[in-house]
Amino acid sequence: MKLPSILPIILDGGMGRELERIGAPFQQPEWSAHALIAAPHFISQVHRNFIDAGAEIITTNTYALVPFHIGEKRLNEQGANLIKLAAKLARDCVKTNSGVLVAGCIPPVLGSYRPDLFSVEQAKPLLEPLINNQEADVDFWLAETISSIAEAAMVKxxxxxxxxxxxxxxxxxxxxxxxxxxRSGESVFDAVSLIAGQNVSAILFNCSAVEVMETALINAKQALLAQGLENEVQLGVYANNFPPIGELREANNDEGLSIIRNDVSPKKYRQFVSAWINAGASIVGGCCGVSPEHIKELAKLK
Structure with a gap:
């Protein structure tokens, strides 16, 4: 895998809200999986929108292919094919975009923001199809929205x-x-100290508010320095565009879609990203609610 040589490396933004914006089939609880099932060409369109905006890495649309979103019955019956389809759609989009990489999304399989629900015994069987059915079409793995050291260790x-x-x-x-x-209450310093290195070549922070990311980066950099890994492991951030999310609250859950902030414009987001780069980030992008317009602003930082 050859990463872009000019920093920062630009990730894509949020799949779900971009699907909603362009008029794709979109409903809860399926979230971004609904378009994959009903009209997969919209998934390809979102990938292309982010590539056109300057994204150098696109992420497979497998985040919602877990029981919480599509149910155990559908996952058992269709999960493998849907995971394969999501990976193939991403791979097909980069065939005509030289240098763009595909990240294989590994979601928090038992629920976002809920470390209290995590169990290795329950999570392992859900992890296997996500690995096996994407492996042929992805360049590397991106485990997203991980809330605890235990879940990170399992994925690693x-x-x-x-x-x-x-x-x-x-x-x-x-x-x-x-x-x-x-979100488990464990320190970022301890998490990075235990997880960074070996096959984990980058530590990132995602799906949290823009205001808290700089401190996370500072703590992560301290951990890398303490481990002597500062030249081996990259740091990155892709924040969401939500108001702060409290304890025991999933994003976009049955209570409705999380509110998109109106005070984090593309230019404002770029200002936060510039601060993250100064704090040590070499990989930047966006999570939920971060649009191609935001990514286009980030591409100006190259």
Whole structure:
């Protein structure tokens, strides 16, 4: 895998809200999986929208292919084919865009923002089809919105068997503090110290508010320095565009879609990203509610 040589590396933005914006079939609880099932050409359109905006990495649309979103019955019956389709759609989109890479999304299989629901025994069987059915079409793994060290360790151990690099992206508490913490309450410093290195070549932070990401980066960089990994492991951020999310609250859950902020314009988002780059990030992009217009602004930082 050859990463872009000019920094920062630009990721894509949020799949779900872009699907909604362009008029794709969109409903809860299926979220971004609904378009994959009903009208997959919209998935390709979103990938192309982000590539046209300057994204150098697109992420497979497998985040919602878990029981919480599509149910156990549909997952058992259609999951493998849907995962394969999502990976193929992404791969097909980069065939005509030289240099763009495909990240194989590994979601929090038992629920976003809910480390209290995580169990290795329950999660492992759900992880297997996500790995096996994407592996042929992805350049590396991107474990997203990881809320605990235990979940990160499980993903790290499993993806090491694939001989593909792994990027682990943690979600942190939406609280302004001097010490950044995962949604599990574990410190970012401890998480990075335990997870970075070996097959994990990048540590990122995603799906948290823009205001809390700089502290997470500072703590992560301190951990890399303490481990002597500052030249081996990259850091990155792709924040969401939601108001702060509290304890025991999933994003976009049955209570309705999370509100998109109106105070984080593309130019404002770029200002936050510039601060993250100064704090050590070499990989930047966007999560939920971050549009191609936001990514286009980030591409100006190259």
């Amino acid at each position: 151990a499993r993806t090491a068997l694939t001989n593909k690099p792994t990027w682990i992206s943690f979600t942190v508490k939406d609280e302004i503090a001097t010490e950044s913490k995962l």
